[in-house]
Amino acid sequence: MLEITGLTHSYSGDHGVLDGLDLTVADGELLSIVGPSGCGKSTLLRCIAGLIQPTSGKLVLNDKPINGVPDDLAVVFQDYSRSLFPWLTVRDNVALPLRRRGKSRAERRAAAQEALESVGLEDAGKKYPWQLSGGMQQRVSIARALAYRPSLLLMDEPFGSVDAQTREDLEDLVLKVHRDAKMTILLVTHDIDESVYIGDRVVVLNRSPARVHADLPVDLPLDRDQIETRALPDFIHLRAEVGRLVRGGATIPGAAPATGKGADKETDDPASKVSE
Numbered sequence: 001m002l003e004i005t006g007l008t009h010s011y012s013g014d015h016g017v018l019d020g021l022d023l024t025v026a027d028g029e030l031l032s033i034v035g036p037s038g039c040g041k042s043t044l045l046r047c048i049a050g051l052i053q054p055t056s057g058k059l060v061l062n063d064k065p066i067n068g069v070p071d072d073l074a075v076v077f078q079d080y081s082r083s084l085f086p087w088l089t090v091r092d093n094v095a096l097p098l099r100r101r102g103k104s105r106a107e108r109r110a111a112a113q114e115a116l117e118s119v120g121l122e123d124a125g126k127k128y129p130w131q132l133s134g135g136m137q138q139r140v141s142i143a144r145a146l147a148y149r150p151s152l153l154l155m156d157e158p159f160g161s162v163d164a165q166t167r168e169d170l171e172d173l174v175l176k177v178h179r180d181a182k183m184t185i186l187l188v189t190h191d192i193d194e195s196v197y198i199g200d201r202v203v204v205l206n207r208s209p210a211r212v213h214a215d216l217p218v219d220l221p222l223d224r225d226q227i228e229t230r231a232l233p234d235f236i237h238l239r240a241e242v243g244r245l246v247r248g249g250a251t252i253p254g255a256a257p258a259t260g261k262g263a264d265k266e267t268d269d270p271a272s273k274v275s276e
């Protein structure tokens with residue numbers, strides 16, 4: 001379980017980015033995080049990843065305070081071209097972090113091959129990243145995270161640099177991975193439809209300095225389908241609600257559940273704008 005309490009961060013003296021943010025994520029949940037551009041979504045992930053030390057607040061992962069990069073964590077960034085090593089084969093890229101797990105060479109190779117199979121790249125192990133399409137490279141990044149078997153996977157706009165069809169394929173891949181590996185996933189996205197399609201819950205941050213503005217359960221069938229799920233009245237209703245909240249709309253008790261501990265209790269600035 002991930003427990004975040006009173007998370008506050010400023011990059012420089014007076015520039016507050018996060019302001020007393022509270023959030024709890026249960027084991028095995030897939031949480032979508034949305035919010036206005038520049039509100040602090042990546043900063044939140046960087047704090048969870050132990051890459052930056054927050055100004056104040058508490059982060060606890062599986063009962064251990066986060067002070068530095070947790071062992072049990074993997075991160076997938078938007079920019080796959082900079083997160084894969086071009087001089088290593090695809091299989092070696094996937095196997096590399098497993099050294100940290102103390103695995104033998106044979107075990108690393110077997111785990112890498114299994115992860116590549118699970119993302120549909122079983123024949124690409126001997127290629128180099130630059131010989132693959134953008135979508136395939138992002139699959140390699142996901143395979144690398146899977147091979148590591150983290151208890152927590154952070155994804156920061158992971159599909160922002162691929163075409164629409166590949167994006168849908170990767171969304172479905174993450175859903176499959178989540179179902180099969182039962183790992184906890186936090187996914188930051190600018191795409192409101194995607195946040196609802198992929199999430200068990202959607203957390204909406206408000207404008208910087210951010211806290212949780214709304215926390216909405218996604219009550220859709222677990223088996224999601226790109227055409228059928230997106231046509232469901234509940235999907236259409238929820239995406240409209242998330243869109244309204246991202247634009248600073250007030251949470252309406254009873255109409256749209258704001259269940260998170262840190263969710264705003266009532267009105268926010270309705271005139272605030274989102275610049276996506």
Ligand SMILES: Nc1ncnc2c1ncn2[C@@H]1O[C@H](COP(=O)(O)OP(=O)(O)OP(=O)(O)O)[C@@H](O)[C@H]1O
Binds near residue numbers: 011035036042
């Ligand atoms: N290393 C840094 N030093 C100083 N300020 C930073 C740094 N990184 C981010 N910021 C500032 O912190 C604020 C939040 O940035 P962050 O990247 O966390 O937002 P975001 O919600 O992920 O943005 P986007 O939606 O555009 O991806 C922004 O005003 C940004 O300029």
